[in-house]
Amino acid sequence: MYRHVPLDEPPLPELDCSTCPALSMSEWRVLTPAQVKQLSQAKEVRRYRRGDSMYRQGDPCKSVYCIHSGTVAIRRTDHHGNAVLLELKQAGDVMGYRACFSRTERHNTATASDEVIACALPGPAMFALINDNPMLGHAFLARLAHELARAHDAILTHTQLPVRARMARLLMRFVERRSLPRSSTEVQIHLPVSRHDLAELLAARPETIARTIAALERDGVATFSGRMATIANVSQLRDEMDCG
Amino acid sequence: MYRHVPLDEPPLPELDCSTCPALSMSEWRVLTPAQVKQLSQAKEVRRYRRGDSMYRQGDPCKSVYCIHSGTVAIRRTDHHGNAVLLELKQAGDVMGYRACFSRTERHNTATASDEVIACALPGPAMFALINDNPMLGHAFLARLAHELARAHDAILTHTQLPVRARMARLLMRFVERRSLPRSSTEVQIHLPVSRHDLAELLAARPETIARTIAALERDGVATFSGRMATIANVSQLRDEMDCG
DNA sequence: CGGGGGTTTGAGTCCGTTCAAAATACGTGG
DNA sequence: CCACGTATTTTGAACGGACTCAAACCCCCG
Numbered sequence: 001m002y003r004h005v006p007l008d009e010p011p012l013p014e015l016d017c018s019t020c021p022a023l024s025m026s027e028w029r030v031l032t033p034a035q036v037k038q039l040s041q042a043k044e045v046r047r048y049r050r051g052d053s054m055y056r057q058g059d060p061c062k063s064v065y066c067i068h069s070g071t072v073a074i075r076r077t078d079h080h081g082n083a084v085l086l087e088l089k090q091a092g093d094v095m096g097y098r099a100c101f102s103r104t105e106r107h108n109t110a111t112a113s114d115e116v117i118a119c120a121l122p123g124p125a126m127f128a129l130i131n132d133n134p135m136l137g138h139a140f141l142a143r144l145a146h147e148l149a150r151a152h153d154a155i156l157t158h159t160q161l162p163v164r165a166r167m168a169r170l171l172m173r174f175v176e177r178r179s180l181p182r183s184s185t186e187v188q189i190h191l192p193v194s195r196h197d198l199a200e201l202l203a204a205r206p207e208t209i210a211r212t213i214a215a216l217e218r219d220g221v222a223t224f225s226g227r228m229a230t231i232a233n234v235s236q237l238r239d240e241m242d243c244g
Numbered sequence: 245m246y247r248h249v250p251l252d253e254p255p256l257p258e259l260d261c262s263t264c265p266a267l268s269m270s271e272w273r274v275l276t277p278a279q280v281k282q283l284s285q286a287k288e289v290r291r292y293r294r295g296d297s298m299y300r301q302g303d304p305c306k307s308v309y310c311i312h313s314g315t316v317a318i319r320r321t322d323h324h325g326n327a328v329l330l331e332l333k334q335a336g337d338v339m340g341y342r343a344c345f346s347r348t349e350r351h352n353t354a355t356a357s358d359e360v361i362a363c364a365l366p367g368p369a370m371f372a373l374i375n376d377n378p379m380l381g382h383a384f385l386a387r388l389a390h391e392l393a394r395a396h397d398a399i400l401t402h403t404q405l406p407v408r409a410r411m412a413r414l415l416m417r418f419v420e421r422r423s424l425p426r427s428s429t430e431v432q433i434h435l436p437v438s439r440h441d442l443a444e445l446l447a448a449r450p451e452t453i454a455r456t457i458a459a460l461e462r463d464g465v466a467t468f469s470g471r472m473a474t475i476a477n478v479s480q481l482r483d484e485m486d487c488g
Numbered sequence: 489c490g491g492g493g494g495t496t497t498g499a500g501t502c503c504g505t506t507c508a509a510a511a512t513a514c515g516t517g518g
Numbered sequence: 519c520c521a522c523g524t525a526t527t528t529t530g531a532a533c534g535g536a537c538t539c540a541a542a543c544c545c546c547c548g
Contacts, residue, residue, distance in 0.1 A: 076396050080486065082404040086396055101382075102389035108396065130381075134374075137381045138345075144388035145346035151395035152320050152330055152352065158403050159447035160326040162535070195495060203403035208536060210496050226545090242324060406503070439527060452504060454528050470513085 012045045015068060015119065025092030026066055027143060030135040038132075042125035048112035054096070059106040061099035063120040067091050070116030071192050075200065076108040085200035087150075088113070088192060097140060098147075100126065113193060158203050161243065166202045167212050168240035171222070175234060187234060191227040256289045259312060259363065269336030270310055271387060274379040282376075286369035292356035298340070303350040305343035307364040311335050314360030315436050319444065320352040329444035331394075332357070332436060341384060342391075344370065357437060402447050405487065410446045411456050412484035415466070419478065431478060435471040 017023055017040035018033065028039055043066070048054060054065060057077060065072075069091050077083040086108060089095045099106050100123045130137045157166055171189070179187040191198065199206040216222050221240065222231045231237050261267055261284035262277065272283055287310070292298060298309060301321060309316075313335050321327040330352060333339045343350050344367045374381045401410055415433070423431040435442065443450040460466050465484065466475045475481050 076400050078400055078404060078486070080404075082400070084400050084403060086399065098389045098392055100389075101385040102393060103386065104393070107393050131378065134378065134381070137374075137378070137385065141345040141381065141384060141388065142347065144385065144392060145342045145344075148342055148388060148392050148395060149346060149348070149351050151392060151399065154399050155330065155395065155402060155447070156320050156322055156326070156328050158399060159328060160322060160324075203399070205537060206495070207497085207538085211536090214496080242322070449505065450527070451506085451529085455504090458528080 012047055012117075015043075015045050016040055017043065017119075020068065022066060022068055022092040026094050027136060027139040028066070028094075030139050031129065031133055035129060035133055039121065039125075039129065043119040043121045045117065045119050048116040048118065050112055050114050052112045052116075054110040054112065054116075054118070055106050056109045057106055061096070061104070061106055061123060063122050064097045064100055064126055065095050065110075065118045065120055067093050067095065068117040068119060070118070071113040072116055072118070073111050073113045073193070073197060074108055075111065083200055084203055085193075085197055086154075088201075090192075094143075097126070098144070101140070101144070113197070163202060163204045163208055164212050164215065165241055165243055166204075167209070167216070168221075168237050170198075170201060171229065171231065171237060172234075172241060174229075175231065175237075179231075182230070185233045185235070186230060188228060188230045191229055194227075256291055256361075259287075259289050259361075260284055261287065261363075264312065266310060266312055266336040270338050271380060271383040272310070272338075274383050275373065275377055279373060279377055283365065283369075283373065287363040287365045289361065289363050292360040292362065294356055294358050296356045296360075298354040298356065298360075298362070299350050300353045301350055305340070305348070305350055305367060307366050308341045308344055308370055309339050309354075309362045309364055311337050311339065312361040312363060314362070315357040316360055316362070317355050317357045317437070317441060318352055319355065327444055328447055329437075329441055330398075332445075334436075338387075341370070342388070345384070345388070357441070407446060407448045407452055408456050408459065409485055409487055410448075411453070411460070412465075412481050414442075414445060415473065415475065415481060416485060418473075419475065419481075423475075426474070429477045429479070430474060432472065432474045435473055438471075 017028065018036045023029060023036070028036065031039060045068075048070070054072065055061075067089055072089040072093075072095060074086045074089060074095065075083050076086055089110075095110060096106075130140070157169060161169075174189045174191065175187055179189045181187050193201070195209050196206050199209045202209065204212075213224050217224065220232055221236055222229055224230075261272065262280045267273060267280070272280065275283060289312075290298075292314070298316065299305075311333055316333040316337075316339060318330045318333060318339065319327050320330055333354075339354060340350075374384070401413065405413075418433045418435065419431055423433045425431050437445070439453050440450050443453045446453065448456075457468050461468065464476055465480055466473055468474075
């Protein structure tokens with residue numbers, strides 16, 4: 001845990017934010033070239049291996065992170081061990097800002113879901129950039145507002161829809177993000193996480209996920225093989241999204 | 245709906261933000277006296293009657309609101325009619341800013357739960373204040389971050405805890421907000437909403453709420469009479485908050 | 489070839505729901 | 519102030535989706 005410079009790994013690459021492909025997807029895109037250089041100098045590149053946690057509930061908030069590559073799972077756990085996977089962060093996503101803005105300790109845990117390279121930017125450096133460039137503040141206001149809407153959506157879907165419909169919605173999100181079209185109606189997607197994580201994403205048990213997948217195959221909606229899924233008919237999947 | 249100046253009502257009071265008791269509880273508390281005057285001139289006082297909606301899902305976002313008195317219910321509804329009561333806003337709360345910051349239409353509906361007097365501040369006026377005073381931007385960043393944490397909490401509790409524990413948590417929130425101590429262990433609270441709204445707050449059915457209340461009384465945790473509730477032993481209620 | 493973690497299947501249970509009806513509270517007009 | 523009609527709340531019985539516990543299965547890797 002917390003290791004980010006294993007001895008037996010190749011040295012971390014030097015990353016320049018101004019040429020980073022993640023820049024245009026992140027909140028930093030509103031910065032001027034000079035401010036990007038400032039960002040680049042203040043940041044620190046880190047590597048995390050599958051299972052490493054970047055921060056944990058209760059930690060003080062020292063930095064925000066910008067993901068260069070890999071997938072990070074953001075989880076909230078209660079003191080009974082029940083966990084919910086709140087979201088998956090990927091390349092170009094900025095994460096870990098919530099605790100900085102509310103000036104509280106971390107309320108959830110960030111875990112590398114596979115090999116992750118991310119840059120850590122100290123909180124004060126971010127606040128300095130916001131003071132220099134009000135557009136960055138607005139970008140974070142918009143981002144937080146968007147996240148809040150998504151969280152409210154999750155409350156609604158998790159409490160009102162059966163697991164099967166929630167699964168359909170999740171699959172549709174993966175389809176929209178990046179799918180390999182195989183024919184006019186058929187698409188193939190790569191599930192970025194294990195069944196266990198799928199369960200935590202949908203606030204259900206792994207057994208229920210297995211059963212739901214089996215039911216989806218039985219009904220000819222999709223076929224699953226490991227982390228590959230082939231949706232037979234996207235519009236049919238869309239119909240599953242409301243009620244089941 | 246949308247009516248806020250009924251003909252048969254007394255005229256709206258002239259309200260001056262600088263003397264408003266809600267000021268110190270709202271985000272506007274970071275403003276200078278001159279900026280408060282600016283706020284006061286830009287705002288418009290409105291009155292809503294029980295059941296009136298202040299805005300609805302799908303509306304464009306024109307203003308943010310600052311509640312002077314009364315209770316407002318913020319709801320999210322899906323196109324099947326399933327509704328969740330996301331939160332109750334009361335005197336001193338600012339509301340309706342989420343859609344402004346994300347520059348999207350309203351994602352939920354705000355309904356007056358009883359007689360409400362609130363001030364509407366046009367979105368552009370708020371943005372002007374934020375530009376004049378960066379502390380206001382930070383205050384909203386902190387507020388949004390806090391709301392996001394609360395929403396994530398709700399996801400966890402709604403999916404992991406039984407209704408009875410969720411009810412205990414809600415009652416505790418009311419106790420902490422304002423309770424009338426009757427003895428060392430016994431407190432009395434006023435439930436600000438109907439059973440139906442209680443159900444929507446807990447993401448359950450009214451029938452389940454009635455049964456849960458009956459069970460709580462049977463077990464001697466609390467007694468209920470209309471909108472009055474007497475908690476026999478607060479620490480006993482606290483024990484109910486995790487699992488049931 | 490033999491672990492071992494992750495995944496799947498099976499059987500039984502429980503919590504909350506649904507549907508329906510009774511009871512209570514509420515507001516209005518007489 | 520009481521009677522009435524309506525809305526809200528409560529109770530009852532039956533159903534169902536997801537959970538629990540347990541065992542079998544499978545695939546990857548040593």
